[in-house]
Amino acid sequence: MDTPNPLKKDDHLLDDLESIRQLLGDDDLQPPLLTDSVEGEVQIPLLFDMVGAKPVAPVPVVEAAAPAPVEKSPDALLLHLDNELRAAAQLIMQDVIDDFAPHIETEIKRRLDARMERLLSQYQN
Template identity: 60%
Template sequence: MDTPKPPQKPTHLLDDLESIRQLLGEENLDPPLLTDSIDPDSIPLLSDIVTPPPVAEPVPAPQATPLRSSIQQSLNRDSELSRLDSELRAAAELILQDVIDDFVPQIEAELKRRLQARLSRLLPPRK
């Protein structure tokens, strides 16, 4: 694990800054002041620096034949899906009717049993 460096003394930092200033040269000692005026014409424009991209050649429009064939394929697919949907619904209705037909006798027998039980509670027995 790295141990943190002890902070340098301000005199060392000032010495480092002074050596950097000497390396850069004496002409850059003073930064420009905010009161100095700047010639607006000396500021480059973005259009002077960046060149526009080359104009791309127009892409020829695709022919109508592939579009027609893809539309036809889509219509064929839709009609096939519609046909399959109709067949599935018809098959589901047949299965439901078979289930109903299988359970009707049981349901009818249960209804008759419940009706007899209720009648015997509601009506007095025959003498």
């Protein structure tokens, strides 16, 4: 009987993940450390931060006939595409992890059982 080999599917997922990584240009990038802070981005003020208190003036309500279509700048479009690609890469990465986790768990159990047998046989002799 021919049984499908699950490793072929896993190889395909790894190839997809590698091609996405190359497409994003993340070949030499390392993930940021938890202690690293992001520079250049506006930080959200905390509740206890003092925010400039400006007097609130009532804003007159103006009805617009039709909202003008907002055109995105090329940078905004690239940023949006980059975010979508990274989200897709994250999903593929999670699929790869989900697919390989049972194989890794089985191999770890097998090796631990073999190691335990060797250790027990040493103490019994």
